[in-house]
Amino acid sequence: MSPLMMLFLIIVFATTGYFTARKRAIVMAGGDSRKLASLPGFYGQNAAYAALIPGFAVFLAGSILTRISLQNGMFGLWADLITRFPGLVPLLAVLASAAALGHAVLRTRPDFRARVAAETWVLSLLIAAASIAILTTVAIVFSMLFETVNFFGQYSWTEFLFGTTWAPDFRGNSALGILPLLWGTLYISFVALLFAVPVGLFAAIYLSEYAGPKLRAVAKPMIEILAGIPTIVYGLFALITVGPMIRDWLAQPLGLGSSGSSVLTAGLVMGVMLIPFVSSLSDDIINAVPQAMRDGSLGLGATKSETIRQVVIPAALPGIVGAVLLATSRAIGETMIVVLGAGAAAARLNQGLGEMVNPFEAMTTVTVKIVSQLTGDTDFAAPETLVAFALGLTLFTMTLGLNVLALMIVRKYREQYE
Amino acid sequence: MNTSPRKSSLLEQDARTKRRNAAEARFKAYGLAAIAIGVLALIILITSILGNGLSAFRQTEIMLTVELPEAKLDKSGTRDIEVMKKVTTLTYGPILAKGLKDVIAENGIEIEGLTAKDAGALISKEASAQLRDRVLADPSLVGQTVQITVLASGRIDGYYKGRVSLASAELDSNVTPAQLLLADALKEKGLLVTKLNPAFLTAPDASDQRPEAAGLGVAILGSAYMMIVVLVLALPIGVAASIYLEEFAPKNRWTDLIEVNISNLAAVPSIVFGILGLAIFINFGGLRASAPIVGGLVLTLMTLPTIIISTRAALKSVPPSIRDAALGVGASKMQSVFHHVLPLAAPGILTGTIIGLAQALGETAPLLLIGMVAFVREYPAAYTSADGLFGEPSTALPVQVYNWTQRADPAFFERASGAIIVLLVFLLIMNAVAIVLRRRFERRW
Numbered sequence: 001m002s003p004l005m006m007l008f009l010i011i012v013f014a015t016t017g018y019f020t021a022r023k024r025a026i027v028m029a030g031g032d033s034r035k036l037a038s039l040p041g042f043y044g045q046n047a048a049y050a051a052l053i054p055g056f057a058v059f060l061a062g063s064i065l066t067r068i069s070l071q072n073g074m075f076g077l078w079a080d081l082i083t084r085f086p087g088l089v090p091l092l093a094v095l096a097s098a099a100a101l102g103h104a105v106l107r108t109r110p111d112f113r114a115r116v117a118a119e120t121w122v123l124s125l126l127i128a129a130a131s132i133a134i135l136t137t138v139a140i141v142f143s144m145l146f147e148t149v150n151f152f153g154q155y156s157w158t159e160f161l162f163g164t165t166w167a168p169d170f171r172g173n174s175a176l177g178i179l180p181l182l183w184g185t186l187y188i189s190f191v192a193l194l195f196a197v198p199v200g201l202f203a204a205i206y207l208s209e210y211a212g213p214k215l216r217a218v219a220k221p222m223i224e225i226l227a228g229i230p231t232i233v234y235g236l237f238a239l240i241t242v243g244p245m246i247r248d249w250l251a252q253p254l255g256l257g258s259s260g261s262s263v264l265t266a267g268l269v270m271g272v273m274l275i276p277f278v279s280s281l282s283d284d285i286i287n288a289v290p291q292a293m294r295d296g297s298l299g300l301g302a303t304k305s306e307t308i309r310q311v312v313i314p315a316a317l318p319g320i321v322g323a324v325l326l327a328t329s330r331a332i333g334e335t336m337i338v339v340l341g342a343g344a345a346a347a348r349l350n351q352g353l354g355e356m357v358n359p360f361e362a363m364t365t366v367t368v369k370i371v372s373q374l375t376g377d378t379d380f381a382a383p384e385t386l387v388a389f390a391l392g393l394t395l396f397t398m399t400l401g402l403n404v405l406a407l408m409i410v411r412k413y414r415e416q417y418e
Numbered sequence: 419m420n421t422s423p424r425k426s427s428l429l430e431q432d433a434r435t436k437r438r439n440a441a442e443a444r445f446k447a448y449g450l451a452a453i454a455i456g457v458l459a460l461i462i463l464i465t466s467i468l469g470n471g472l473s474a475f476r477q478t479e480i481m482l483t484v485e486l487p488e489a490k491l492d493k494s495g496t497r498d499i500e501v502m503k504k505v506t507t508l509t510y511g512p513i514l515a516k517g518l519k520d521v522i523a524e525n526g527i528e529i530e531g532l533t534a535k536d537a538g539a540l541i542s543k544e545a546s547a548q549l550r551d552r553v554l555a556d557p558s559l560v561g562q563t564v565q566i567t568v569l570a571s572g573r574i575d576g577y578y579k580g581r582v583s584l585a586s587a588e589l590d591s592n593v594t595p596a597q598l599l600l601a602d603a604l605k606e607k608g609l610l611v612t613k614l615n616p617a618f619l620t621a622p623d624a625s626d627q628r629p630e631a632a633g634l635g636v637a638i639l640g641s642a643y644m645m646i647v648v649l650v651l652a653l654p655i656g657v658a659a660s661i662y663l664e665e666f667a668p669k670n671r672w673t674d675l676i677e678v679n680i681s682n683l684a685a686v687p688s689i690v691f692g693i694l695g696l697a698i699f700i701n702f703g704g705l706r707a708s709a710p711i712v713g714g715l716v717l718t719l720m721t722l723p724t725i726i727i728s729t730r731a732a733l734k735s736v737p738p739s740i741r742d743a744a745l746g747v748g749a750s751k752m753q754s755v756f757h758h759v760l761p762l763a764a765p766g767i768l769t770g771t772i773i774g775l776a777q778a779l780g781e782t783a784p785l786l787l788i789g790m791v792a793f794v795r796e797y798p799a800a801y802t803s804a805d806g807l808f809g810e811p812s813t814a815l816p817v818q819v820y821n822w823t824q825r826a827d828p829a830f831f832e833r834a835s836g837a838i839i840v841l842l843v844f845l846l847i848m849n850a851v852a853i854v855l856r857r858r859f860e861r862r863w
Binding site: 122125128140144198199200201206207219236237241306308333335367370375388392400403 | 449655662675689696702722821838
């Protein structure tokens with residue numbers, strides 16, 4: 001049986017089921033719908049859901065099972081069955097649909113509480129939708145975990161984690177140490193935060209404590225527009241405007257480098273991207289500090305800035321730390337700005353400190369290398385490709401840790417003043 | 419030892435007060451400076467993009483009068499399309515070159531050091547395909563003399579957009595100063611014009627060598643397909659999940675886990691979703707790389723947390739008295755939600771969805787990993803029996819920008835900035851719609 005045929009049959013079942021069950025309920029009540037426990041439509045709805053939901057659920061589960069067994073050679077019995085009867089899954093789905101429909105129609109009696117039954121079906125759909133969030137996380141972890149295990153089968157994990165050179169070579173003999181990439185990632189994120197945190201924080205302080213309604217109405221949306229601009233736009237900005245500017249005005253006159261893409265380029269542009277992120281989160285947090293604390297400080301004769309520095313900021317500090325952590329996780333995971341602005345050459349850790357910390361040097365990050373190892377013609381058996389999954393898992397773990405920590409801090413802080 | 423109390427008056431500030439007031443003024447100035455930096459960054463960003471990209475919407479074209487000799491284009495003389503299709507663009511090239519030569523001779527233009535080959539190179543390599551398409555669309559043109567407007571080559575176009583100058587042409591192996599002088603002479607006669615270029619929005623991408631012909635048609639179509647997939651999947655799933663979490667979920671470990679998960683997913687780097695798409699949908703699910711359906715699925719998973727978070731906020735803002743009233747007249751919990759709470763929360767949900775879609779439209783990194791960087795010249799069909807729904811290879815707007823930045827010819831930077839402008843216009847429209855919706859329908863209880 002083909003899937004299209006199955007779709008057609010299940011829909012036919014659902015429509016006929018709706019009218020049959022509805023009719024049956026009315027007939028059993030002797031034509032008097034007041035004798036029914038629920039409105040007649042609910043009997044129909046219950047039957048229709050019974051035809052639709054189990055049918056599609058069986059089809060989905062069967063298809064996934066088939067995919068797994070054919071791809072990984074698991075569940076050999078099932079694979080045999082499927083190759084012998086290709087239409088088995090849709091057939092099973094139609095059978096499940098018919099069985100559930102039959103059950104629903106037979107259950108239709110005047111004292112059957114069809115509204116409760118129909119709503120249980122709907123609730124099951126709602127639960128399924130909510131579980132997709134969990135499924136996504138599980139899928140993310142598993143998709144990377146499998147290939148990472150494959151990768152560590154071909155490449156020693158100690159060399160990956162502690163190797164100081166990154167030199168992939170598709171002919172073999174690659175050096176795939178993650179440290180140069182981590183260094184690049186952290187260095188660029190550091191530059192970005194160095195720019196974004198003071199600017200974002202001061203902007204938030206000014207907007208929430210000093211600015212009049214007019215300035216607020218103009219400045220706040222303008223800064224928030226920065227958050228809505230896609231990262232590719234920032235990347236292009238880094239590539240064609242900021243990069244050449246820094247090269248021509250700073251790096252070359254100072255004799256520190258001659259490359260258009262550099263740590264400073266990517267860091268600065270990423271900093272601009274992070275400003276609204278830091279400022280809007282800090283704004284919320286500063287606003288949550290109770291007014292009584294400010295009034296107390298002002299009443300003792302402190303100036304406004306003294307109040308902010310010595311009362312508001314310390315009170316808001318945990319929240320601000322949370323915001324900075326979230327911004328850090330953003331910076332570490334950012335891809336397009338570094339792909340276009342930071343360059344593709346991995347940091348050379350064994351060339352001395354001077355080159356390592358030169359902000360005018362091109363440097364690459366974990367995310368850039370994930371992109372470069374996974375685009376183009378890829379061979380999913382080679383360690384040079386599989387390393388991208390290990391890099392992805394590292395990235396995911398780092399950002400997950402930061403996010404969980406930040407969320408915990410922010411949540412705890414919010415409760416403090418509520 | 420000076421133990422007498424500090425003297426101060428309201429009229430005359432003492433040193434300490436001055437210092438404190440100065441610190442206050444400094445602090446305030448820092449704040450203003452921070453806002454100024456933010457606003458300035460936005461202004462520089464926008465002007466840089468506009469300055470680089472607006473010229474992509476204009477294109478230099480040459481008007482030619484060419485003869486279409488039957489002997490070359492349709493030897494059989496039957497005007498049979500199938501036969502005429504065998505004539506490649508290689509045959510059309512010399513026809514155009516001859517047309518240009520005639521024009522030069524007719525107008526008495528003489529440029530020192532200009533070879534016939536150089537003159538021919540004024541015309542874009544895409545032009546012969548343009549002419550061929552035109553002839554195939556209307557075979558009766560063969561044997562006639564027709565007026566045709568063709569694209570000028572990328573460097574000539576750049577000359578009128580300030581990218582190329584006579585001095586830079588000396589050093590450039592792709593263009594000679596003589597060609598630029600010829601272009602100027604043609605422009606004086608009104609045969610070479612720079613005008614509005616609608617093809618930038620409709621034409622497919624072009625190869626490395628012909629930036630003048632590259633357009634956004636396929637990318638816009640691909641992005642539109644993906645947005646359809648995202649809308650169709652993310653909206654119902656997101657709303658259903660939010661309804662469950664906000665209205666039905668009991669407070670227990672499982673729902674706590676879901677909540678933490680959702681706020682976490684919202685902060686997972688987008689490239690991780692790309693790895694997920696590659697591993698699950700392409701390697702495991704067997705879907706085709708660079709297909710809009712895969713892109714749409716990946717973006718759906720990315721957008722879901724955004725939609726869920728804003729939908730929950732919208733549901734939360736509906737006051738409990740509405741639910742209580744519905745329950746009071748005998749509605750079930752489900753009925754109270756679907757008949758009363760959901761319609762009242764709809765504007766908020768819609769606003770959140772549009773903002774989520776806007777975010778998805780600009781997302782690039784995950785699409786790179788699922789192969790959307792491929793060079794695609796064919797418009798993808800919405801449905802084919804071989805590839806299914808939205809299964810044909812395509813590109814997307816932001817990825818097209820990335821693609822163009824990777825090419826050598828600087829003319830592609832202009833194209834990339836132009837594509838950014840198109841992207842930003844779409845985003846602007848979407849956000850404006852969201853704001854209008856919020857303004858018009860938002861209710862304060």
